[in-house]
Amino acid sequence: MGLHRGVSIVGAGMTRFHNKLHIDKTGRELFVEAALDAAGSVDKGFSFKDANALFVGNFTSDVFEGQGHTAAVMADWLGINPTPAYRIEDACASSGAALNLGAITIASGMADVVIVGGVEKMSRLTTDQVTDALALAADSSFETSVGFTFPSIYAAMASSYFKKYNTTWDQLAAITIKNHRNCILNPKAQFQLDIIATGKKMGEKSGRIFKNEMEFLRSDLNPVIASPLKLFDCCPVSDGAAAVILASDKVARKYTDTPVKMIGMGQASDTIALHSRPDFTTLRAAVKASEDAYKMAGVTPKSIQVADVHDCFTIAEAIATEDLGFFPKGQGGKAAEEGKTALNGELPINPDGGLKAKGHPVGATGVAMAHEMFKQLRRQAGQHQVNGAEVGLIHNVGAAGASVAVQIYRRG
Numbered sequence: 001m002g003l004h005r006g007v008s009i010v011g012a013g014m015t016r017f018h019n020k021l022h023i024d025k026t027g028r029e030l031f032v033e034a035a036l037d038a039a040g041s042v043d044k045g046f047s048f049k050d051a052n053a054l055f056v057g058n059f060t061s062d063v064f065e066g067q068g069h070t071a072a073v074m075a076d077w078l079g080i081n082p083t084p085a086y087r088i089e090d091a092c093a094s095s096g097a098a099l100n101l102g103a104i105t106i107a108s109g110m111a112d113v114v115i116v117g118g119v120e121k122m123s124r125l126t127t128d129q130v131t132d133a134l135a136l137a138a139d140s141s142f143e144t145s146v147g148f149t150f151p152s153i154y155a156a157m158a159s160s161y162f163k164k165y166n167t168t169w170d171q172l173a174a175i176t177i178k179n180h181r182n183c184i185l186n187p188k189a190q191f192q193l194d195i196i197a198t199g200k201k202m203g204e205k206s207g208r209i210f211k212n213e214m215e216f217l218r219s220d221l222n223p224v225i226a227s228p229l230k231l232f233d234c235c236p237v238s239d240g241a242a243a244v245i246l247a248s249d250k251v252a253r254k255y256t257d258t259p260v261k262m263i264g265m266g267q268a269s270d271t272i273a274l275h276s277r278p279d280f281t282t283l284r285a286a287v288k289a290s291e292d293a294y295k296m297a298g299v300t301p302k303s304i305q306v307a308d309v310h311d312c313f314t315i316a317e318a319i320a321t322e323d324l325g326f327f328p329k330g331q332g333g334k335a336a337e338e339g340k341t342a343l344n345g346e347l348p349i350n351p352d353g354g355l356k357a358k359g360h361p362v363g364a365t366g367v368a369m370a371h372e373m374f375k376q377l378r379r380q381a382g383q384h385q386v387n388g389a390e391v392g393l394i395h396n397v398g399a400a401g402a403s404v405a406v407q408i409y410r411r412g
Helices: 025-038 068-080 096-107 127-137 150-165 169-183 197-202 211-215 248-255 282-298 313-323 332-337 354-358 362-377
Strands: 008-013 053-057 085-088 113-121 224-226 239-248 260-269 306-309 391-398 403-411
Touching: 008 025, 008 096, 008 362, 025 068, 025 096, 025 113, 053 068, 053 096, 053 150, 053 354, 053 362, 068 085, 068 096, 068 113, 085 096, 096 113, 096 248, 096 260, 096 391, 113 362, 127 150, 150 169, 150 224, 150 313, 169 197, 169 248, 169 332, 169 354, 197 211, 197 403, 239 248, 239 362, 248 306, 260 282, 260 362, 282 313, 282 391, 282 403, 306 313, 306 362, 313 332, 313 391, 362 391, 362 403
Parallel strands: 053 085, 053 113, 306 391
Antiparallel strands: 008 239, 008 260, 113 239, 260 403, 391 403
16 A cells, blocks of 8 residues: 655755754754754745644653643744644654654645654753653553663663674674764764764873774773663764655645655554563564555665664664664674675665764654655765665664654655
């Protein structure tokens, strides 16, 4: 089953992701900034009033900012009342789910143009408070009540993966190194230093010199957060927003001659609690969501030429590249180690730096991935452009895989 009407991205924008740069801004201000950036990217011009609906991905502005009713706030600040506005909450997959719903709305004929955005303002809280807020997406009865938060949940997945496939942490370090190399080429990324430069900067304080990236990552300056995961295996706390403008094929050419078509999408769910799953080394929802997306698009994993996957922790990228069918089980980390997922590799993964280095303002992440595909497939990604990419995939995970949204895009 496919979309009854074609859907394309005709504009995309985002703020820079950061933990300090936006300290004095509210979530609504960040959202407007991203939406204005998206409108400005539309080749033939765009007015917010053109939109028939607004979908906002947001995890928990209630906790982070003390602000609920988020969609209505964003619609008001965009000046589009009485256009209907919807807040979508699916943990870290909130705006990936919002993208699917925006596309469905157009495909159904209910709208010709919609704005889909995502936003999270996280830096108002301390790191401990952010950890507690994010833990709301875990199982309160069986996980958070006994201190099992997301670093430890993904650490359990990593330990299981190492044991099952006889691999080591070094493969995860390769993912860190690769994503930090990519992030310095992306001006929207939170981190603007690769691991070599980071190691030099941190080592200067103690008079230490590191010979290479791996030596730094193995040092005590990269402490264990939840064994076997270390500090640089974890994404940072981030503020930011992203927005895309979706249009039906009927009207897309009104806005641009080079739309980016959404040719496939899928979404699936799974048990929230990790202990209920038979295998910690795969996300069943990701497998199902991608299978549905491939079927709708009429393509296979081999058709994908660039992908943004949900690497909230480095182990998540390794598992994602396997769940999506890019590499055999147990080979995702090895692929990164061998350079297969590098910017100039056979299948570039997270050319924008991924959540790991670009940042992860939770509700904004899925739409930020769509922004990346828009730029990549229109040949506008600058220094982190993947040469010749025609088909791209994004994979947005909620929590530890209880919700997963996948979309496939093609250059129009």
